Amino acid sequence: MNARPILPGITLMGAVDWDRRLFDSLIPLPDGTSYNAYLVRGSEKTVLLDTVDPSKVDVLMAQLDAVDRLDYLVAHHAEQDHSGSIPLVLARYPEAVLVTDPKAKELLQEHLDIPDARFRTVADGETLSLGDRTLRFIYLPWVHWPETMGTYLEEDHILFSCDFFGSHRAQSGVFAERDAVMRGAKRYYAEIMMPFRGFVEKNLVKLEGLQIDMICPSHGPVYRDPSFILEAYREWAGAPPRNTVVIPFVSMHGSTLIMVDRLTAALTDRGITVERFDLTSADIGDLAMSLVDAATVVVGTPAVLTGPHPRTIEAAYLVGALRPKVRFVSIIGSFGWGQRIVEVLGGLVAPLKAEILAPVFAKGLPRATDLAAVDALADTIAAKHREAGLK
Numbered sequence: 352m353n354a355r356p357i358l359p360g361i362t363l364m365g366a367v368d369w370d371r372r373l374f375d376s377l378i379p380l381p382d383g384t385s386y387n388a389y390l391v392r393g394s395e396k397t398v399l400l401d402t403v404d405p406s407k408v409d410v411l412m413a414q415l416d417a418v419d420r421l422d423y424l425v426a427h428h429a430e431q432d433h434s435g436s437i438p439l440v441l442a443r444y445p446e447a448v449l450v451t452d453p454k455a456k457e458l459l460q461e462h463l464d465i466p467d468a469r470f471r472t473v474a475d476g477e478t479l480s481l482g483d484r485t486l487r488f489i490y491l492p493w494v495h496w497p498e499t500m501g502t503y504l505e506e507d508h509i510l511f512s513c514d515f516f517g518s519h520r521a522q523s524g525v526f527a528e529r530d531a532v533m534r535g536a537k538r539y540y541a542e543i544m545m546p547f548r549g550f551v552e553k554n555l556v557k558l559e560g561l562q563i564d565m566i567c568p569s570h571g572p573v574y575r576d577p578s579f580i581l582e583a584y585r586e587w588a589g590a591p592p593r594n595t596v597v598i599p600f601v602s603m604h605g606s607t608l609i610m611v612d613r614l615t616a617a618l619t620d621r622g623i624t625v626e627r628f629d630l631t632s633a634d635i636g637d638l639a640m641s642l643v644d645a646a647t648v649v650v651g652t653p654a655v656l657t658g659p660h661p662r663t664i665e666a667a668y669l670v671g672a673l674r675p676k677v678r679f680v681s682i683i684g685s686f687g688w689g690q691r692i693v694e695v696l697g698g699l700v701a702p703l704k705a706e707i708l709a710p711v712f713a714k715g716l717p718r719a720t721d722l723a724a725v726d727a728l729a730d731t732i733a734a735k736h737r738e739a740g741l742k
């Protein structure tokens with residue numbers, strides 16, 4: 352992909368990674384991704400904001416053939432998909448000063464062994480003149496590492512936000528179309544930002560004082576109209592959960608599935624939206640996305656060697672680690688001769704600080720009493736959601 356113009360003097364650099372299907376050896380990328388760098392030319396100085404994943408450094412280097420001199424290279428974030436090519440860019444431009452915050456400097460030196468002399472650290476709110484353009488650095492901690500920051504281009508009212516507001520989306524066009532980007536943006540929020548909801552909210556408040564006409568993230572398309580992504584982030588991070596139950600489950604011989612089906616029907620009859628994920632085939636990104644709005648999670652599992660099915664252990668760990676707004680948790684399932692499922696899964700979802708609703712287990716095939724207990728669980732969930740005023 353060649354460099355693409357955004358505004359006079361402002362260019363989208365970097366690479367579109369159409370074929371990447373896994374990030375951090377963990378996160379599925381159904382729509383690929385991009386590593387965005389931005390070149391901003393002022394009347395006196397030129398700056399490159401971030402670099403690209405080392406696997407795509409050749410793309411960036413070819414784009415930089417059109418750049419004779421680079422005065423500054425800004426590192427918003429030390430994770431390698433943006434910083435991994437910094438050493439090669441610095442080697443190509445011996446005059447370039449690497450601008451970042453003190454925490455990022457520490458991390459960059461630890462990961463990339465960059466000499467002290469190349470750095471200039473900036474304080475929160477500090478400005479840097481490019482002549483007729485001014486960069487203002489804004490600390491945006493924990494979205495999603497401790498050192499993350501953004502850059503506000505004062506004259507153009509553009510926020511370069513790095514991962515914040517990003518989406519793992521490969522596309523040829525520069526700008527975001529709302530309908531096309533929202534699913535990827537929500538998925539990205541769920542996987543990357545949701546564990547830091549409190550910081551997301553604080554950083555959104557911090558940005559409220561700025562006139563932002565455009566947001567240029569480090570993954571996915573540029574927001575020419577940033578209002579919808581800002582509003583979406585406010586809702587995802589801060590609004591109450593919805594009247595929704597997420598059921599991640601595994602069934603080995605059909606008994607747990609009978610209970611999951613019964614719960615699905617009972618919740619639906621009570622006006623609750625249900626999202627189900629058969630963990631033998633589910634995409635964990637889809638599960639993460641469903642957790643953004645969920646009020647309740649009910650894990651369905653059979654006993655495997657008396658413990659939960661391993662796929663449900665992974666899912667429960669994910670639920671606990673992503674820290675969604677979930678308020679209630681329960682477990683349903685079937686066992687043969689004994690089980691300690693609640694002990695194992697309960698510990699994994701403990702970080703949520705959610706209320707645990709009494710689990711329902713059937714010994715072997717669910718009988719009428721077991722199914723009645725599932726219905727009672729649905730009654731409890733419906734009552735809890737009603738009391739909380741969830742819509």
Ligand code: FEO
Pocket residue numbers: 428430431432433495514569570
């Ligand atoms: Fe896109 Fe946290 O790196």
